[in-house]
Amino acid sequence: MTMIAQHPIVVAVLSLALFVVLILSFVILGSHWVRNHVYAFALQSWIIGAISVIVAIWGHFPLSYGIAALTIVVRGILIPFFVVRILDRTGVGRESAPILRSSSAVVVGGVLVIFAFVISEEVSHQLVSLPAVAVLALTVLLAVDFIAFLMLSLRTEALASLLGLLMIENGILAGSQILVPGMPFLLEIVILFDLLIIVATYAVLAPSLRARTGGTDVRALRELTG
Amino acid sequence: MILTLIFIMLVVTAAAALVSLGAPRIVLAEWANQVASIVDLVLILWILWLVPSHGIVGVDSLLIVDPFAVWVLVCVCLVYLSATVYARGYLRGQERSTRSLRRFYALFACFALIMLLSPIQNNPGLYWIAIDLTTLVSALLVGLEPHRRATEAAWKYLVVVAVGLSLALIGTVLFYFAGTFIEGEQYPMTWQSFTKFAPHADPSLLLMAFLLVMVGYGTKAGLAPMHTWLPDAHSEGPTPVSAMLSGGVLNCAMLGIVRFLGIMRSTTMGGYAGTGLVILGVASLVVAAFFITRQRGIKRLAAYSSVEHMGIIALGFGFGGVLGTVGALYQMLNHSLTKSAVFFGAGNAIEAFGSRQIADIRRVADWFPVMGATWLAAAFAITGAPPFALFLSELTIIRGGLAGPNAWAVGVMAVALIVIFVGFMTHFRRMYFTGARPPATKHKPKGSLPITSVAPMVVALVVVLGLGIWWPHPLWVFFTHIAAVVGGR
Numbered sequence: 007m008t009m010i011a012q013h014p015i016v017v018a019v020l021s022l023a024l025f026v027v028l029i030l031s032f033v034i035l036g037s038h039w040v041r042n043h044v045y046a047f048a049l050q051s052w053i054i055g056a057i058s059v060i061v062a063i064w065g066h067f068p069l070s071y072g073i074a075a076l077t078i079v080v081r082g083i084l085i086p087f088f089v090v091r092i093l094d095r096t097g098v099g100r101e102s103a104p105i106l107r108s109s110s111a112v113v114v115g116g117v118l119v120i121f122a123f124v125i126s127e128e129v130s131h132q133l134v135s136l137p138a139v140a141v142l143a144l145t146v147l148l149a150v151d152f153i154a155f156l157m158l159s160l161r162t163e164a165l166a167s168l169l170g171l172l173m174i175e176n177g178i179l180a181g182s183q184i185l186v187p188g189m190p191f192l193l194e195i196v197i198l199f200d201l202l203i204i205v206a207t208y209a210v211l212a213p214s215l216r217a218r219t220g221g222t223d224v225r226a227l228r229e230l231t232g
Numbered sequence: 233m234i235l236t237l238i239f240i241m242l243v244v245t246a247a248a249a250l251v252s253l254g255a256p257r258i259v260l261a262e263w264a265n266q267v268a269s270i271v272d273l274v275l276i277l278w279i280l281w282l283v284p285s286h287g288i289v290g291v292d293s294l295l296i297v298d299p300f301a302v303w304v305l306v307c308v309c310l311v312y313l314s315a316t317v318y319a320r321g322y323l324r325g326q327e328r329s330t331r332s333l334r335r336f337y338a339l340f341a342c343f344a345l346i347m348l349l350s351p352i353q354n355n356p357g358l359y360w361i362a363i364d365l366t367t368l369v370s371a372l373l374v375g376l377e378p379h380r381r382a383t384e385a386a387w388k389y390l391v392v393v394a395v396g397l398s399l400a401l402i403g404t405v406l407f408y409f410a411g412t413f414i415e416g417e418q419y420p421m422t423w424q425s426f427t428k429f430a431p432h433a434d435p436s437l438l439l440m441a442f443l444l445v446m447v448g449y450g451t452k453a454g455l456a457p458m459h460t461w462l463p464d465a466h467s468e469g470p471t472p473v474s475a476m477l478s479g480g481v482l483n484c485a486m487l488g489i490v491r492f493l494g495i496m497r498s499t500t501m502g503g504y505a506g507t508g509l510v511i512l513g514v515a516s517l518v519v520a521a522f523f524i525t526r527q528r529g530i531k532r533l534a535a536y537s538s539v540e541h542m543g544i545i546a547l548g549f550g551f552g553g554v555l556g557t558v559g560a561l562y563q564m565l566n567h568s569l570t571k572s573a574v575f576f577g578a579g580n581a582i583e584a585f586g587s588r589q590i591a592d593i594r595r596v597a598d599w600f601p602v603m604g605a606t607w608l609a610a611a612f613a614i615t616g617a618p619p620f621a622l623f624l625s626e627l628t629i630i631r632g633g634l635a636g637p638n639a640w641a642v643g644v645m646a647v648a649l650i651v652i653f654v655g656f657m658t659h660f661r662r663m664y665f666t667g668a669r670p671p672a673t674k675h676k677p678k679g680s681l682p683i684t685s686v687a688p689m690v691v692a693l694v695v696v697l698g699l700g701i702w703w704p705h706p707l708w709v710f711f712t713h714i715a716a717v718v719g720g721r
Contacts, residue, residue: 067418132436133413147405151398158391167391174398182405188418189408193357197401200364204394207368211375211386218380227384230464232523232532 010139010184016064017139020184023057024146027180028119031153034173035115036108039100043169044089047176051081054180061187069191070183077179080198085172088205089165092212098165098222105160115153122148140185147181150174164215164222168208175201234282234289234297237275241348244271249341258330261337262320268341269313272348276302276309284710293422296354300714303561304351304487307568311479312344314572314688315472318579321682322471325583335376336470343369343476350484354422356404359488360397363452366481367393374469385461385468392461393452400448400488406441407492410434423491430495439501445492446508452485455512455546456519459539463523466535467588471579474531478538478575479568486542486564490549494718497552502720503637509550510638516543517648525655529588530578533659534571537614540652541567547645548629549718556632557715558708563625566696570614570622573692577607580685581663590659594667603681604664606689611660613696615653621699636721 010016030050034043055078062070106114126144130136154177157170175197182189212222219226248268252261279302283289288298319340323333346369350362367390375386408421410433419425430438451458466474489509496505520540527533541563548560580603585593597604613620626649633642 129437129440132434135413147402151402154398155395158395164387171391171394171398174395178398178401178405186405186408186412186417188412188416189357189405189421193355193361193421196358196361200361200368203365203368207371207390210372211383211390214375214383215387218383224387227387229381230384230388230468232526232528 010061010065010187013064016060017137020057020060020139021142023053023060024142024180024184026053027057027176028146028149031150031173031177032112032115034169035153035157036112038104038108040098040163040165040169041090041093043166044086044093047089047169047172048082048086050173050176050180051077051085054176054183055082057180057183061183065187067187070187072191073183073194076195076198080202081172081176085201085205088209089169092165092209096165096212096216096222098163105162111156111160114156118152118156119145119149122146122152143181143184147177147185150177150180153177162223162225164208164212164224167224168205171204172201234279234286235291235295237279237282238295238297238352241272241275242345244268245341245345245348249338249345252334252337252341255334255337258333258337261334262316265316265319265337265341265344266313269309269316269344272344273309273313276305280306280710284713290354293354293420294358295352296423297352298717299710300487300490300718301351303564303710303714304483305348307483307564308344308347308351308480310565311475311568311572312347314569314576314692315475316340317684318475318572318576318688319470319472321684322579322583325682325685332376336373339369339373340472340476343373343473344480347476347480347484351487354424356407356423356426356488356491357401357421360401360404363400363449363485363488364394364397366484367397367452370465370469370473370477370481373473374465377468377470379468382468385464389461389465392458396448396451396458398448399444399451403441403444403446403448403492406437406444407495410437410441423495426492426495427498431498433499435499435501438496438499439504442492442496442501442505443508446489446505446512449485449488449492450512450546453482453489453546454516454539454542456516456539456543459516459519462539463532463535466538466575467529467531471531471575471582474534474579475572475575478535478571482538482542483564483568486545486549489546490718493549494720497718497720506550506552506720507638509546510641513543513546513550514641514644514648516540516546517645517652521648521651521655524652525658527655527659528590530581530590530593530659530663531575531588533590533656534574534578537574537652537656538567538571540648541571541614544626544629544645547641548625548632551629551632551636551638551641552719553632553636553721554712554715554719555628555635557719558711559625559628559630559632561711561714562699562703562707563622563629566621566625566699567614569692569696570610570620573606573610573689573696574614576685576689577603577610580681581607584681590663593663595665595669596663598669600681603686603689606686606693608660608664610689610693611656613693613700615656616649617653619697619700621696621703624700624703
């Protein structure tokens with residue numbers, strides 16, 4: 007992180023990439039077309055892969071090349087491919103009755119970004135040697151995760167909830183690439199593996215959901231209370 | 233030697249999963265799981281014997297076999313064995329297809345394998361992954377049950393716990409981040425390195441990281457107010473899975489919180505971290521007391537009792553010191569054994585009476601004298617009544633609480649325990665002593681229970697009774713070694 011912070015152009019490019027990751031979260035939050043969610047998630051993953059490459063070159067963390075390759079292959083290609091296949095099979099298109107309109111959801115998301123920034127600022131006051139790009143990385147990590155939590159609570163379509171879960175991991179990876187580039191490579195590999203398992207678990211549970219509730223709207227799941 | 237034994241345990245359990253998957257006859261899958269669970273229990277008891285003299289054993293930064301991990305594994309192996317014995321009669325009685333049984337036993341062994349792996353992870357990140365994998369495998373075990381409520385339970389379980397664990401992951405990243413200011417940008421991610429830098433790291437950043445970790449793993453451990461998945465998943469899954477979730481997974485998740493708490497106790501924020509855990513423990517007891525008194529489902533009743541007991545364990549570790557920690561460790565074992573018996577009894581009652589509702593279960597002891605008496609005794613034990621071991625462990629936790637700065641929580645705990653005792657026993661009084669006597673009952677329960685459905689209950693209860701009368705001194709000494717690391721004060 008300290009090496010990266012010494013190159014103003016690299017910092018500018020990383021900041022731009024982090025902003026794009028955050029904006030793509032808003033694209034996912036604001037759209038009710040599940041297919042758009044998948045494309046935005048894939049693009050987000052490609053940008054995180056690019057962040058890894060930048061960290062590898064200017065931060066001198068050669069293992070980050072591996073993380074970049076895995077991120078692009080698993081998050082940017084394989085997972086979107088599987089999810090699109092599930093979409094095609096199930097015929098899920100648009101959320102029919104969203105809990106909150108797109109505009110309202112985006113406003114709430116904006117408030118969450120401000121909240122994430124306040125937390126990051128507070129942390130940066132405690133740690134005087136923290137570079138600005140690290141504060142931004144922490145803000146994006148928290149903001150993308152808050153938006154993913156919001157998605158999980160607002161989305162009624164099971165597949166959209168699944169993408170919310172995947173977006174949480176993207177937020178963590180995007181931020182941690184800059185905050186803790188030395189974090190063990192093995193961990194990153196297994197987290198990617200974990201993402202694949204989440205998708206596989208969904209693929210197994212979704213048919214039961216459809217067979218027993220007649221669809222994949224999670225609002226039908228209200229039997230268990232008390 | 234210890235690592236070889238651990239390796240054998242893992243290989244045997246993995247082999248059980250593979251054999252179950254390809255078993256031509258289901259009896260082979262049953263035996264594979266049973267043999268694996270027996271081997272696991274024998275070996276872990278052997279390790280329990282060896283570990284005090286060998287100290288902490290590890291493989292580079294990957295694995296760690298310390299007394300705490302071994303103790304959690306003892307709880308896991310006991311529940312795995314009793315659950316595999318119980319599963320035989322329980323699943324045969326349900327007339328499932330061979331394919332469904334094969335899938336069940338393979339996933340069940342996988343579930344046990346991941347639980348065996350999680351406590352011995354020396355890398356907090358890999359530990360997180362192991363805990364996450366237990367969620368995914370157990371969600372499948374719950375969700376593949378052939379009814380709508382199970383799908384709902386599995387879905388909620390997956391989403392709620394995944395969100396919780398993501399917070400734990402952020403907390404872990406922030407812990408590592410805090411260390412980069414002392415150890416440099418790249419250092420090994422192990423419990424030892426966290427312990428080494430923690431006293432010198434920024435305390436407020438560490439506290440923030442700990443709170444995230446506590447809420448994250450607290451979600452998996454079923455601590456209120458993040459417990460919402462637990463009653464659903466525990467009640468809708470097959471009974472052997474309910475026992476494994478309650479007696480195994482919850483302890484595995486608690487281990488993560490306690491390891492981080494131990495690290496925090498070496499910093500100036502240790503007191504705040506302990507109080508945070510005490511608050512979650514109190515919240516769990518209050519929530520459990522409220523829902524137990526007004527409960528209508530028998531397995532949900534047992535599930536809320538798990539929330540209660542995880543709350544008590546959280547209180548013990550939160551109080552800290554020798555008494556609090558020792559009491560919490562003893563409570564882990566006692567809860568695992570007793571709760572398995574309570575779940576098995578509930579499973580038997582549901583199968584026999586054809587309903588999950590307490591109102592439909594009547595005159596249990598008249599229909600099933602041995603199982604009924606054992607289940608009633610298990611219910612008595614789970615509420616912390618003497619002479620069973622839970623009474624001893626809860627009393628020790630109370631003593632630990634009174635000696636520390638969070639004595640206020642002991643008062644709340646005492647009131648909640650009384651309410652829970654009254655609520656729990658009221659439900660059991662109705663199930664045992666109200667309703668028409670057997671000959672006049674309109675809907676007669678299904679025939680007699682197989683011995684595999686009753687024997688694990690009897691054995692568990694005898695052990696809990698024995699441990700209530702005699703707390704082995706070597707076990708106390710063993711616990712004090714763990715308390716010296718994670719107990720603080």
